[in-house]
Amino acid sequence: MKKTAVLGLLLALGLSLAGCSGEGTPAGQELSELEQMEAAATVISLEGGTAEIEGPGASFENGLVTLSAGGSYLIRGSLENGRILVDTGETKQDVNLILDAVSIHCETDAAIYVERADKTRIYVKDTAPSTLSSGAARTDNLLLTEASGAAVYGEDDLEFMGPGTLIIEGNINNGIGCKNDVDVNGGVLEISAVNNGIKGNESVDIKGGQVSISCGNDGLKTDDAEKEGKGSVNITGGALNISAQDQGISSIKDINITGGEVNIVSQRDGLNADKELGGCVNISGGSVFISSGNDAIDAAGEKLNISGGSLLALGKDKDLKAPVEASVPCYAGSLKLAEGETLTVKDAAGNTLAELLSAYEAKTVFISLPDTQSGDSLELFTGADESSLKSAGSITME
Numbered sequence: 001m002k003k004t005a006v007l008g009l010l011l012a013l014g015l016s017l018a019g020c021s022g023e024g025t026p027a028g029q030e031l032s033e034l035e036q037m038e039a040a041a042t043v044i045s046l047e048g049g050t051a052e053i054e055g056p057g058a059s060f061e062n063g064l065v066t067l068s069a070g071g072s073y074l075i076r077g078s079l080e081n082g083r084i085l086v087d088t089g090e091t092k093q094d095v096n097l098i099l100d101a102v103s104i105h106c107e108t109d110a111a112i113y114v115e116r117a118d119k120t121r122i123y124v125k126d127t128a129p130s131t132l133s134s135g136a137a138r139t140d141n142l143l144l145t146e147a148s149g150a151a152v153y154g155e156d157d158l159e160f161m162g163p164g165t166l167i168i169e170g171n172i173n174n175g176i177g178c179k180n181d182v183d184v185n186g187g188v189l190e191i192s193a194v195n196n197g198i199k200g201n202e203s204v205d206i207k208g209g210q211v212s213i214s215c216g217n218d219g220l221k222t223d224d225a226e227k228e229g230k231g232s233v234n235i236t237g238g239a240l241n242i243s244a245q246d247q248g249i250s251s252i253k254d255i256n257i258t259g260g261e262v263n264i265v266s267q268r269d270g271l272n273a274d275k276e277l278g279g280c281v282n283i284s285g286g287s288v289f290i291s292s293g294n295d296a297i298d299a300a301g302e303k304l305n306i307s308g309g310s311l312l313a314l315g316k317d318k319d320l321k322a323p324v325e326a327s328v329p330c331y332a333g334s335l336k337l338a339e340g341e342t343l344t345v346k347d348a349a350g351n352t353l354a355e356l357l358s359a360y361e362a363k364t365v366f367i368s369l370p371d372t373q374s375g376d377s378l379e380l381f382t383g384a385d386e387s388s389l390k391s392a393g394s395i396t397m398e
Helices: 033-039
Strands: 042-048 050-054 058-061 064-067 071-079 083-087 095-106 112-116 119-124 130-134 150-154 157-163 165-170 174-178 181-184 188-193 198-200 203-206 210-215 233-235 239-244 249-251 255-257 261-266 271-273 281-283 287-292 304-306 310-315 324-326 331-337 342-346 352-357 362-368 377-382 390-396
Touching: 033 071, 033 095, 042 058, 050 058, 064 071, 083 095, 095 112, 119 165, 130 150, 150 157, 150 165, 157 174, 165 174, 174 181, 174 188, 181 198, 198 203, 255 271, 287 352, 310 342, 310 352, 331 377, 331 390, 342 362
Parallel strands: 042 071, 064 083, 071 095, 083 112, 095 119, 095 130, 112 150, 119 157, 130 165, 150 174, 157 181, 165 188, 174 198, 181 203, 188 210, 203 233, 210 239, 233 255, 239 261, 249 271, 255 281, 261 287, 281 304, 287 310, 304 324
Antiparallel strands: 042 050, 058 064, 310 362, 331 362, 342 352, 342 377, 377 390
């Protein structure tokens, strides 16, 4: 079983979406949920600085498309310097946004801004990628925090559904930001941001899809645990790839990984659960690969719980910041690995169990792999390929 830090794409869902062309549905074939929403949706056609609207609940003025009622909205075309504002009033309603090869750019604020809604679900058709961007691309890495703070921003819950590709460019602050909860259920999200990739103040849940993040601060982040059960980052499925200039995943409460594939390269901690609130890192499934310029896993406020899944995490800091409690075989200890070297883990028979390219010098390692038993001796090697492997010693799984 050979693992790498670069994971394959999620299989396409293959939905056939019904447009507004007037074509009927073949006899005996039922419409999907998305097709039903699309068939009943208000259609918004964008072109440059104008918009044509067919149906209720939407209006357009001076580059601003306002959605003032619950329901579904099919959005097409491009808006060069404007945004979508969702405001369903005091009685908050659900809103479904269906993006069909959309390009929306706002120089000064969020391309999509949800002011008041119960839950806003963002669907992306797989006809062609859609793009949402805020601000001008910059190299100074400075934040313009007076703006809402994200290319997609919600005062209320945001949910990303797929199945197509959505490119998000947060040149003002975050890629996706929300005061409440952010859920990712499917599709492909390609996020770049000068600040955090995805920030859900109360929670971030990755349940499916493929999420790629390149950001100037934390990849995933929460910072509000005032409500009961809130404040955690939860990963139950999908594929998550993070390249972060600060922490890969930063949670004010717990980080829970029960499934999916997680790859993190971070200049500081890979996984960080807040120590003041006693945050834990809990891994019970999925696969987690981390190369960190500081602590691979920091759960100093409580502990790292391992009960399943695969874990290979490299840290530059010489001290382990996560007391480990494991019900499966694991190893947490010292290691010497140069920046740019690949660590290969083999069993006694010479079978490769896992390998990971280290983006930084590594001094500590966490290893927990499903094909091992307590007491097993594993061999560690460094090198670019089989022909150049050098022994880095052996470890015993506890």
